[in-house]
Amino acid sequence: MIRAENLTFVYGKQKKAVDALSFAVQPGEIVGFAGPNGAGKTTVIKMLTGILKPAQGRVLIHGHDIVREPLVAKRAFAYVADDPDVLLQLSGAEYIHYVADIYGVSEKDRADRVQALTERFGMADALGMPMREYSHGMRQKTMIIAALIHNPPAWILDEPMTGLDPAAAYELKQLMKEHAANGNAVLFSTHVLEVAEKLCDRILILHHGQSVYQGTMEQLKTQHPQKSLEEIFIGLTSG
Amino acid sequence: MGGVGNSWLIFKMLQKNARVRMPAKPIYCVLAVLVFGGIMLPCCVTVGVMSYVMTQALAEVGSRGNGILYEMQILSVFSMVFGMLVVFNMLYFSSDREHLVTFPVQAHHLMTAKFLFAYLMESAMEFPVLLAALIGYFAALAEGASCGAGALLGQVSPVSWVAALCGIFLVPLVPMLYCGMFSVVLMACLKRVRSAQTFYRISGVCMLGFAALFLYSLRGMGQINIENYVEALGSGQDLFLRTMNVIFFPVPWFTAALDEVKAGYLLLYLGMHVALFLLFVLLGKQWYQQGLYTVGALGNAAATRGARRPGRRHSLFVACLLRELRVLLRTRAFAGNCVYVNLIWPAGTFALFYFTSDHGNLASFVGMYRIGKERAELAVMLALLFAAFIATAMNSLSSTAFSREGKQIGLLKYIPVPYMTQLRAKACASAIFTMPALLAMEGIAAYYLGMSLSKIVFYAALMLAAHMIASAVGMLMDSGMPYVTWDDEYSALRGNVSTFFNMAVMMFAAGAVIGLSLLLYEALKWPLPAYSLLVFVVLWGTAVGTVLLTDVRILENMEDLDCG
Ligand SMILES: Nc1ncnc2c1ncn2[C@@H]1O[C@H](COP(=O)(O)OP(=O)(O)OP(=O)(O)O)[C@@H](O)[C@H]1O
Ligand SMILES: [Mg+2]
Numbered sequence: 001m002i003r004a005e006n007l008t009f010v011y012g013k014q015k016k017a018v019d020a021l022s023f024a025v026q027p028g029e030i031v032g033f034a035g036p037n038g039a040g041k042t043t044v045i046k047m048l049t050g051i052l053k054p055a056q057g058r059v060l061i062h063g064h065d066i067v068r069e070p071l072v073a074k075r076a077f078a079y080v081a082d083d084p085d086v087l088l089q090l091s092g093a094e095y096i097h098y099v100a101d102i103y104g105v106s107e108k109d110r111a112d113r114v115q116a117l118t119e120r121f122g123m124a125d126a127l128g129m130p131m132r133e134y135s136h137g138m139r140q141k142t143m144i145i146a147a148l149i150h151n152p153p154a155w156i157l158d159e160p161m162t163g164l165d166p167a168a169a170y171e172l173k174q175l176m177k178e179h180a181a182n183g184n185a186v187l188f189s190t191h192v193l194e195v196a197e198k199l200c201d202r203i204l205i206l207h208h209g210q211s212v213y214q215g216t217m218e219q220l221k222t223q224h225p226q227k228s229l230e231e232i233f234i235g236l237t238s239g
Numbered sequence: 240m241g242g243v244g245n246s247w248l249i250f251k252m253l254q255k256n257a258r259v260r261m262p263a264k265p266i267y268c269v270l271a272v273l274v275f276g277g278i279m280l281p282c283c284v285t286v287g288v289m290s291y292v293m294t295q296a297l298a299e300v301g302s303r304g305n306g307i308l309y310e311m312q313i314l315s316v317f318s319m320v321f322g323m324l325v326v327f328n329m330l331y332f333s334s335d336r337e338h339l340v341t342f343p344v345q346a347h348h349l350m351t352a353k354f355l356f357a358y359l360m361e362s363a364m365e366f367p368v369l370l371a372a373l374i375g376y377f378a379a380l381a382e383g384a385s386c387g388a389g390a391l392l393g394q395v396s397p398v399s400w401v402a403a404l405c406g407i408f409l410v411p412l413v414p415m416l417y418c419g420m421f422s423v424v425l426m427a428c429l430k431r432v433r434s435a436q437t438f439y440r441i442s443g444v445c446m447l448g449f450a451a452l453f454l455y456s457l458r459g460m461g462q463i464n465i466e467n468y469v470e471a472l473g474s475g476q477d478l479f480l481r482t483m484n485v486i487f488f489p490v491p492w493f494t495a496a497l498d499e500v501k502a503g504y505l506l507l508y509l510g511m512h513v514a515l516f517l518l519f520v521l522l523g524k525q526w527y528q529q530g531l532y533t534v535g536a537l538g539n540a541a542a543t544r545g546a547r548r549p550g551r552r553h554s555l556f557v558a559c560l561l562r563e564l565r566v567l568l569r570t571r572a573f574a575g576n577c578v579y580v581n582l583i584w585p586a587g588t589f590a591l592f593y594f595t596s597d598h599g600n601l602a603s604f605v606g607m608y609r610i611g612k613e614r615a616e617l618a619v620m621l622a623l624l625f626a627a628f629i630a631t632a633m634n635s636l637s638s639t640a641f642s643r644e645g646k647q648i649g650l651l652k653y654i655p656v657p658y659m660t661q662l663r664a665k666a667c668a669s670a671i672f673t674m675p676a677l678l679a680m681e682g683i684a685a686y687y688l689g690m691s692l693s694k695i696v697f698y699a700a701l702m703l704a705a706h707m708i709a710s711a712v713g714m715l716m717d718s719g720m721p722y723v724t725w726d727d728e729y730s731a732l733r734g735n736v737s738t739f740f741n742m743a744v745m746m747f748a749a750g751a752v753i754g755l756s757l758l759l760y761e762a763l764k765w766p767l768p769a770y771s772l773l774v775f776v777v778l779w780g781t782a783v784g785t786v787l788l789t790d791v792r793i794l795e796n797m798e799d800l801d802c803g
Contacts, residue, residue, distance in 0.1 A: 012538015074343035
């Protein structure tokens with residue numbers, strides 16, 4: 001569903017942010033993306049979503065190359081960026097409807113999904129306000145609702161839990177589980193290892209732009225018995 | 240298909256997001272009325288009267304349409320010079336870029352939406368001016384046909400009406416399209432440049448070269464003097480007009496359709512816009528996505544700047560000042576619009592003198608100054624004062640002093656630095672970037688006019704006072720209503736009402752100072768040195784008073800800042 005082959009990215013002339021990274025997220029899977037600050041998570045996600053062009057390698061979303069067939073590929077994923085501060089003068093509702101228009105979501109689907117999602121995230125009352133008057137978490141929720149409005153097969157979320165209250169974080173986790181259970185793919189980056197442990201089928205740990213671990217949490221723990229998750233993580237990503 | 244629809248959707252989204260929030264204080268309504276009645280209206284009336292007079296004068300030599308042609312070409316040049324940076328930044332550096340590209344919209348449709356948005360934002364002020372120019376033209380026509388406006392309505396052919404209507408919207412479009420194409424091509428050429436510094440330097444040089452080219456083509460304007468300009472314009476021999484008729488080649492077709500009622504030219508004119516637009520979209524289709532990738536991969540060559548050096552210890556004031564200067568210089572939007580924009584004063588002055596100091600009206604003025612005519616000296620003094628007021632307001636260093644902080648505005652309140660120190664640092668940053676440009680401008684003028692040293696110093700002191708007044712008022716406005724919810728630096732500058740109003744107020748102030756000075760000079764009939772001293776005392780008194788008064792208010796405003 002989401003497939004990265006030999007991805008490499010260089011900022012400027014020498015700053016290699018991602019180095020020959022390959023991975024795949026299969027339908028029905030939730031994959032967590034971990035790694036220290038500056039490891040290259042956001043850079044990878046920006047390549048997956050067509051913001052950056054890989055210096056080498058390629059990205060396939062739902063079988064479509066994001067550089068060669070951007071439109072089809074872009075229709076196949078929902079993307080929540082790490083920074084929810086965009087188009088702040090619009091109201092939440094306006095923003096969500098513009099996004100729905102761009103993806104050509106029918107009025108019925110749109111009404112149903114907005115209703116369901118705003119209720120789950122407790123945003124129904126705030127949607128009429130301009131987003132500049134939202135708190136960080138409210139902006140984050142609006143971005144999530146807008147991203148999910150076209151109900152695509154792949155979800156790509158960059159630190160989606162940051163700033164969410166426990167109830168909203170819980171709802172988001174439920175949504176991810178439901179989505180994967182319906183045969184779709186979810187990829188998200190996070191710094192919270194417990195979330196990754198509970199939610200993910202597989203986890204991918206990035207360090208200096210290279211993958212230092214790909215696999216299930218159980219395997220990781222059996223490889224390093226008698227160590228806590230944190231210790232394992234720090235061990236893998238130090239030096 | 241659907242693509243055009245998507246362009247339209249994104250365009251509407253951008254436009255909705257750009258709504259300027261008017262603060263609900265009555266003072267802002269007053270200011271808005273002042274801006275409209277005091278600046279927009281006089282501008283339009285002036286342009287209208289100009290086109291009326293020119294059309295009438297030129298009708299006598301049998302080339303009636305050249306007056307309006309001349310005005311349209313001047314407006315084209317202005318659109319192009321001011322549109323260049325705006326379009327370039329809109330297309331490649333606005334912060335919503337990363338957000339919008341993930342939508343399933345083709346890159347060139349996104350580009351079209353952004354371009355249209357930039358075009359409307361930039362040209363909104365130009366439409367009324369164009370309308371006024373055309374009204375002046377039609378008024379001259381009615382006068383020439385010695386019939387009333389009502390009768391004229393029936394006489395003028397529909398071709399002219401349609402041409403006039405289209406012209407209002409299309410005259411600024413061609414220059415903006417040029418800007419768009421230039422941006423896309425420039426970006427395609429910069430593909431191999433990976434370091435941000437090199438990139439900014441090269442694009443900066445390109446922009447400067449471009450501006451120089453335009454200043455150069457403007458040199459024809461300085462050669463006009465009252466005696467020969469009707470002739471030159473009438474015969475189409477005017478250099479400026481000839482150059483511009485090549486660069487903005489559709490505009491003569493517009494006047495042909497308007498004035499000579501040639502329907503063929505109208506079709507040609509409209510068709511050429513469609514063609515140019517398609518060409519722009521085609522270029523975008525080829526290179527826009529590539530350009531976005533290039534911007535995304537720009538890296539910092541000097542990434543370790545200052546990292547290894549152990550920080551020197553600075554006093555509170557110096558630390559605050561350094562922070563201001565670094566933000567201004569290293570933020571692209573601020574560097575261009577607040578810092579480098581000041582260069583136009585010396586550059587413009589140089590161009591003005593260089594191209595015209597040996598002929599035309601300016602040459603005779605220089606002669607008058609050199610032999611010590613009092614009026615000429617007074618004019619120079621007032622011109623410099625005017626420049627100081629306008630330059631300070633135009634670079635918006637003071638009127639965005641607080642807005643610049645954006646979401647980090649709270650910083651001002653929680654750092655343990657007295658508000659006064661922070662305020663001084665902001666004022667100082669404004670002076671550091673404005674005054675050298677003004678002094679350079681004065682130096683150039685001094686060179687061509689043969690000013691004595693004592694005068695240079697005296698004028699500089701006057702300019703400093705004017706700068707202080709303008710800067711204090713700008714900061715006062717911004718502290719009362721900082722616009723901090725911007726999502727990128729360009730909207731911090733454009734969505735900020737203080738910037739706009741500060742400009743308006745300073746235009747009034749400058750106008751008032753100059754008007755009053757002239758009146759007083761005529762009324763008092765004092766010798767110029769004594770009179771200059773009076774101006775000096777009054778201006779510095781006002782400056783000190785303004786600074787003291789505004790300080791109190793700004794500090795209060797800083798206390799009350801709403802950082803929520
Ligand atoms: N615009 C940029 N220009 C230059 N280098 C960049 C740019 N953006 C990121 N980098 C560099 O690329 C590397 C990876 O950054 P990235 O943002 O992908 O990290 P991340 O894993 O998302 O970190 P975090 O956990 O803090 O979000 C970092 O070393 C960073 O310095
Ligand atoms: Mg990140």
